[in-house]
Amino acid sequence: MALNKAPALIRLKPQTLINWHVYSAGLLSIGLFALTGWLLSLFRNNVTHVDSMWSFFLGMSAYTYTLFSYEFGPRTLLVLALVTIWAIRLGVYLTWRNWNPHEDHRYAAIRQNNGPYFWFTSIYIVFGLQAVLAWIISMSLFGAIGSISALNSFDIGGALIVIVGISWESIADWQLSSFKAKLNNKDQVLNSGLWCYCRHPNYFGECCVWWGFYLISVGAGAWWTIASPLLMTLLLLKVSGVALLEKDIAERRPAYLQYIKNTNAFLPGLTKKKINKLH
Numbered sequence: 001m002a003l004n005k006a007p008a009l010i011r012l013k014p015q016t017l018i019n020w021h022v023y024s025a026g027l028l029s030i031g032l033f034a035l036t037g038w039l040l041s042l043f044r045n046n047v048t049h050v051d052s053m054w055s056f057f058l059g060m061s062a063y064t065y066t067l068f069s070y071e072f073g074p075r076t077l078l079v080l081a082l083v084t085i086w087a088i089r090l091g092v093y094l095t096w097r098n099w100n101p102h103e104d105h106r107y108a109a110i111r112q113n114n115g116p117y118f119w120f121t122s123i124y125i126v127f128g129l130q131a132v133l134a135w136i137i138s139m140s141l142f143g144a145i146g147s148i149s150a151l152n153s154f155d156i157g158g159a160l161i162v163i164v165g166i167s168w169e170s171i172a173d174w175q176l177s178s179f180k181a182k183l184n185n186k187d188q189v190l191n192s193g194l195w196c197y198c199r200h201p202n203y204f205g206e207c208c209v210w211w212g213f214y215l216i217s218v219g220a221g222a223w224w225t226i227a228s229p230l231l232m233t234l235l236l237l238k239v240s241g242v243a244l245l246e247k248d249i250a251e252r253r254p255a256y257l258q259y260i261k262n263t264n265a266f267l268p269g270l271t272k273k274k275i276n277k278l279h
Contacts, residue, residue, distance in 0.1 A: 022068040023142050026061040027135045033060055034131035038123045045119075047111075047126050048104040052095040057134035059087030062141045069146030075155060075220055076145045079213070082162045083141060086209055089166065093173055106244070137232050140213040143222025151219065158215030161208050168194065169205025176202070189255045197268035199259060200245070203236045204266055242266060 033053065041047045062083045066076055098104060103111065107126070111118045114125070175193040179185050194201035210232040217225045235241060242265055249256050 019069070019146070022065055022146070023139070025068045026064045026138055026142060027132075029060050029064040030057045030131045030135050030138075031128075033057060034127040035123075038127045041122060041127075042119060046101070046103045047107045047122050048098050048100075049095075050107075050126055050130055051098055051104070052091055054130060054134065055087040055090040055094070057131060058138050058141070059083055059091075061135065061138035062145060065138075065142050065145040072146070073148035074151055075147045075149070075216065078151070078155065078159060079141055079144045079216060082159060082166075082213070086162070086166050089170060093170075097177070133231065133235065137210065137228050139225040140210065140217040140222070140228035143217035143225040144213070144220045147220035147222075149220065154215050154219030158212045158217075158219065161212030161215060163212075165205045165208030165210075165212055167205070168208065169202045172201035172205060187253055189253055189259045191259055191263065194268070196263070197270070198264045198266055200236075200242050200266055201268065203241045204268060207233055207236055207266075237266060 033056065037050055037053050040049065062080060066072070066080060069076070102108075110126070111122075114121050172194045175195060176190055179188075179190040198204055207229075210229045214225060214229040217223075217228075237243065
């Protein structure tokens with residue numbers, strides 16, 4: 001009885017302790033999807049579509065965990081609804097953005113650096129790597145799905161943060177696409193709208209999404225899934241997000257140097273120009 005009365009924050013539900021075969025099933029489903037993507041890359045001689053697959057890796061893991069879970073409750077429905085909206089929105093956007101027979105310059109550089117056998121090594125340095133990263137990040141989804149306990153303040157707060165994150169990155173992506181669609185903006189820097197408050201509002205929104213999912217998993221008692229949002233934050237800041245994008249962008253767009261001086265990289269805030277006006 002004492003276990004049932006323990007606060008959700010410090011209680012691990014028995015199924016989260018013994019159902020690691022469910023978590024492993026998530027890796028299997030993601031891995032099979034990644035293998036399909038690799039086979040497609042051999043036909044296309046292009047691996048760029050792995051970007052479009054990223055959100056579906058995570059969406060697929062959520063449905064796999066649901067399929068293999070022993071219990072099904074309101075938290076599961078909440079997580080599935082939110083992750084489905086997020087995955088479809090991001091997947092469709094990236095597919096539309098990357099709809100091009102030419103390989104993205106990031107992957108073209110990786111292909112060049114890995115020589116004539118990239119067609120084979122891409123199975124693990126591109127598709128396999130992203131599959132494993134997605135599996136780790138899906139830990140928060142795993143921790144939340146299958147819980148039948150009543151929704152609580154962590155769930156409500158987490159869901160609100162996920163919704164804000166999806167909305168924020170959607171608006172940022174729309175503003176950037178509209179900006180790039182105008183020919184006279186070529187080689188220019190977008191510094192209006194949400195892009196006025198930080199240089200990567202889309203990444204900030206994505207980060208919010210996964211901290212929101214983590215709060216929902218905390219509501220289920222799975223506080224130990226902290227690796228999920230931490231890894232996503234690390235990737236966005238230091239690996240495939242801000243650090244990679246800004247590595248050489250100033251060389252291609254000199255105006256970006258001034259943008260860096262005036263605007264936060266990740267967390268939204270007032271530009272130095274706006275702060276000076278307030279004073």
